[in-house]
Amino acid sequence: MTECIFCKVVSNEIPSIKIYEDTSYLAILDIHPVNHGHVLVLPKEHYRTLLETPAETVAGLAKLAQKISLAVLKATGAPAFNAVINNGTEAGQVIFHTHFHIIPRFADDGLKSWEHKDYGSGEMESIGDEIRKHLS
Numbered sequence: 001m002t003e004c005i006f007c008k009v010v011s012n013e014i015p016s017i018k019i020y021e022d023t024s025y026l027a028i029l030d031i032h033p034v035n036h037g038h039v040l041v042l043p044k045e046h047y048r049t050l051l052e053t054p055a056e057t058v059a060g061l062a063k064l065a066q067k068i069s070l071a072v073l074k075a076t077g078a079p080a081f082n083a084v085i086n087n088g089t090e091a092g093q094v095i096f097h098t099h100f101h102i103i104p105r106f107a108d109d110g111l112k113s114w115e116h117k118d119y120g121s122g123e124m125e126s127i128g129d130e131i132r133k134h135l136s
Contacts, residue, residue: 035076035103036076
């Protein structure tokens with residue numbers, strides 16, 4: 001028996017409201033939605049974070065997230081949505097199984113975006129150089 005709640009959903013040990021399912025992916029309604037119609041899109045195979053998920057799996061996940069996003073907009077009447085993957089505790093990841101959140105958004109839903117910051121003199125160039133240095 002697995003410890004991962006999403007793996008338990010995939011194996012039908014825990015019930016869910018399935019939106020979509022094929023041999024590799026599953027989309028379910030979030031049981032604690034940010035807004036009604038909040039869907040989780042996940043690979044059936046367990047990977048803890050986006051960085052541990054094979055590129056071909058990520059590509060399939062993104063393709064499905066795009067399809068699910070359109071269906072969520074049509075079903076909820078939302079004019080917009082957030083598509084988010086949280087990676088790591090500090091980024092808000094609670095369930096360590098790679099998944100997209102598709103969150104329908106409305107003008108009056110009370111949700112706020114994160115705060116933005118400014119770069120100091122030379123900081124933008126410096127962090128850009130540092131990130132490029134680590135590309136492989």
